[in-house]
Amino acid sequence: xxxxxxxxxxxxxxxxxxxxxxxxxxxxxxxxxxxxxxxxxxxxxxxxxxxxxxxxxxxxxxxxxxxxxxxxxxxxxxxxxxxxxxxxxxxxxxxxxxxxxxxxxxxxxxxxxxxxxxxxxxxxxxxxxxxxxxxxxxxxxxxxxxxxxxxxxxxxxxxxxxxxxxxxxxxxxxxxxxxxxxxxxxxxxxxxxxxxxxxxxxxxxxxxxxxxxxxxxxxxxxxxxxxxxxxxxxxxxxxxxxxxxxxxxxxxxxxxxxxxxxxxxxxxxxxxxxxxxxxxxxxxxx
Numbered sequence: 001x002x003x004x005x006x007x008x009x010x011x012x013x014x015x016x017x018x019x020x021x022x023x024x025x026x027x028x029x030x031x032x033x034x035x036x037x038x039x040x041x042x043x044x045x046x047x048x049x050x051x052x053x054x055x056x057x058x059x060x061x062x063x064x065x066x067x068x069x070x071x072x073x074x075x076x077x078x079x080x081x082x083x084x085x086x087x088x089x090x091x092x093x094x095x096x097x098x099x100x101x102x103x104x105x106x107x108x109x110x111x112x113x114x115x116x117x118x119x120x121x122x123x124x125x126x127x128x129x130x131x132x133x134x135x136x137x138x139x140x141x142x143x144x145x146x147x148x149x150x151x152x153x154x155x156x157x158x159x160x161x162x163x164x165x166x167x168x169x170x171x172x173x174x175x176x177x178x179x180x181x182x183x184x185x186x187x188x189x190x191x192x193x194x195x196x197x198x199x200x201x202x203x204x205x206x207x208x209x210x211x212x213x214x215x216x217x218x219x220x221x222x223x224x225x226x227x228x229x230x231x232x233x234x235x236x237x238x239x240x241x242x243x244x245x246x247x248x249x250x251x252x253x254x255x256x257x258x259x260x261x262x263x264x265x266x267x268x269x270x271x272x273x274x275x276x277x278x279x280x281x282x283x284x285x286x
Contacts, residue, residue, distance in 0.1 A: 051141035062152035066205045066282035069120040084140040092132040126180040128156035167191035176284040183269040184276040190267040199259045201286040207250040208279040213271035218255040221262040
C-alpha cells in the first residue's frame, strides 16, 4: 500500500506547493506596505560654535591736552580677551585708524578696569576745532562692541599780536578756547581780558616751544568795585598758586570761572635768554 501512496503524494506536492501553508517571506527583501516605525537618529553635529560675547564700550569722551586730541573711554568684557584686540577710530571723513590693545605709551594708556586714554592727532595752531569720532572696541575673538560717537568743539581765536600797554580785549568767548601770541619783553606782562560764556572749573595750560621760562596767572576783575579800571587791581584766582613759578613746560593752572564775569590771563616772561617765545594758551574743562 505504501508503494501505491508515495507516487500520489509526490504528485500532490508538486501540484500544490502551499499545501502546508503559505510561504514565509519575512526574510526576503522587497516593498513593505506597512508603516515604517523605525526611528532614524540624526548624527549630525548640532553644537553651535561661538566666539563669546562682545565687549561693552561704556563711555567715550573727547578732550585735549593742548597738543593732542584725547579720547577717554571705559570698556567692560565678560571674557578676559581684550588684550590682543583692537580699537577702531573713525573720523568725520569716514577714515578708520586701528590701534592694538594694549598698544604703546603715550599713544594708548590702557586700563582694563578703569578709564583708558588714546591720543589722536590734533590740527596745529590756534584755529577753531570741530572733531567728531566714532569708537569701536574689538576683542581677541573679533567680537566688536556697539559704536559710540563723541564730538569736541573748541573756539580758536587764532594768533593775537603781543599786547603791549593795554590788555587785549577778547570779549565774550565760548569755552573751551585757545589762542596764540608771542612774548618778547621780560619787563612786560601780556594780558588778555575776556568774559566766559560758560561757568565751571577749568584748566589753563600754556605751552611754548623753547627753553625760556614763562609764567601764567589767572585774575578776576571787579567791575562793580571799579567800573573804570575793573582789572586794576585784579584778584588772582588760580587754584595752583605755585604752578606759575615753575619752569615746567607746559605750565598748568586751575581756575573756576563764572559766566559773564570779567577775567584776565597774564603771561609773564621770567627768562627770555633764548629770544622771543611763541606760546599757546589753552583753556579746557577740568
